[in-house]
């Protein structure tokens with residue numbers, strides 16, 4: 001996709017945890033939009049910076065395909081999809097440009113409360129349920145542990161009770177969901193928060209200047225918040 005474009009297109013989550021904070025942060029950078037009737041596309045008014053409202057899981061691929069220039073997504077999603085691509089022998093096609101300071105959580109291994117945790121070796125030969133197979137597999141390789149990764153797209157925390165797995169690897173913020181399922185976090189795989197994601201390189205048309213302007217304003221807005 002080498003078509004020169006004169007507007008910047010940013011993908012954000014349509015609904016969910018990151019939707020409102022992402023929009024509010026971009027608005028605090030002086031952006032405003034006119035919403036389309038289908039509410040999937042918001043046309044930039046104060047600056048030529050448009051929004052595309054999508055599922056968070058689609059954001060890295062939209063950047064890789066050049067459909068969107070930038071995106072706001074959890075680092076957990078970005079790293080998982082990057083690890084998945086590289087596992088398939090493909091090159092990296094997106095990276096983290098800025099950490100945004102909201103949507104904090106961690107991808108953690110959790111085991112039944114009754115286990116006396118002695119370290120990663122305890123997971124050898126066990127089944128671990130997760131929605132993050134590439135990051136979990138990478139972590140297991142780094143630990144030198146052979147375990148079975150059971151891929152579930154949701155409700156990972158009930159897998160041990162259902163007998164689908166002995167342990168899980170899932171996002172944790174307050175820890176209430178783990179506790180409600182008699183599980184305890186024992187190891188952090190990655191620390192996550194919402195990030196501004198973009199291509200590996202930059203843009204070679206006017207989008208480069210728009211992105212620079214946005215980054216300057218974003219850095220100012222992030223400094224004020226912290």
Ligand code: PRT
Nearest residue numbers: 013016017055056074103104105171172173174175176177
């Ligand atoms: O519809 P779409 O696909 O866009 O949304 P989604 O349902 O996939 O994502 P969403 O909105 O749930 O989460 C978006 C992003 O928010 C994630 O990718 C993370 O980067 C971030 N985030 C921050 C979290 C959490 N905190 C979090 N707690 N995402 C999910 N959770 C889950 C967690 O897995 C647990 O099951 O929330 C549950 C409650 O957590 P506790 O520990 O507070 O009980």
Ligand code: ZN
Nearest residue numbers: 055056057058
């Ligand atoms: Zn999602």
